[in-house]
Amino acid sequence: MAVDANKIKRELLEWIKALFAAFVIVFLVRWLAFSNYIVDGRSMEPNFSHGERVIVNKLIYPFREPRRGEVIVFLAPEGKDYIKRVIGLPGDRVKVIGDTVYVNGMPLDEPYIREEVERARASGGSYNIGSTEEFVVPDDALFVLGDNRRESLDSRSPYVGFVPLEHVKGRADLVYWPVRAFRLVHHEK
Numbered sequence: 161m162a163v164d165a166n167k168i169k170r171e172l173l174e175w176i177k178a179l180f181a182a183f184v185i186v187f188l189v190r191w192l193a194f195s196n197y198i199v200d201g202r203s204m205e206p207n208f209s210h211g212e213r214v215i216v217n218k219l220i221y222p223f224r225e226p227r228r229g230e231v232i233v234f235l236a237p238e239g240k241d242y243i244k245r246v247i248g249l250p251g252d253r254v255k256v257i258g259d260t261v262y263v264n265g266m267p268l269d270e271p272y273i274r275e276e277v278e279r280a281r282a283s284g285g286s287y288n289i290g291s292t293e294e295f296v297v298p299d300d301a302l303f304v305l306g307d308n309r310r311e312s313l314d315s316r317s318p319y320v321g322f323v324p325l326e327h328v329k330g331r332a333d334l335v336y337w338p339v340r341a342f343r344l345v346h347h348e349k
């Protein structure tokens with residue numbers, strides 16, 4: 161039985177075309193729609209742990225602005241990506257007094273850290289670092305906080321400050337690694 165060299169060449173060419181098309185599709189999806197983020201540090205505990213890998217949805221915000229309670233990834237002043245929770249929207253007034261965050265004069269319900277706040281109070285401590293001045297969020301920016309208020313470099317710090325909307329890379333939607341931590345990210349409304 162003779163091997164047809166032309167048939168092998170055609171088969172090889174088809175495989176090369178299929179692999180190239182797959183590479184282009186993966187590249188476009190990764191570049192335009194989704195990206196990977198690795199949580200660095202403890203600033204989002206207890207909801208995100210150091211080393212967890214997160215899928216960031218880059219398609220959502222070209223169609224609408226971030227909403228309060230959503231977890232976003234953004235470009236920080238040092239050129240590094242940060243992951244934080246949206247607390248204040250453009251035009252909002254935000255103030256932290258003890259363990260309560262006030263937005264436009266109303267206490268913010270934060271179920272994503274409720275147990276941690278209660279645990280700190282039960283031990284006679286405070287979950288937040290302390291009180292802050294009132295911040296007024298500019299029209300083109302967000303006020304963000306880490307869920308681990310004691311160990312978060314966030315909008316309370318002049319180093320980070322308000323996050324310009326143009327620096328928001330996307331919304332954290334899925335934790336995929338480690339496998340035991342696999343979950344969809346719940347965004348508070």
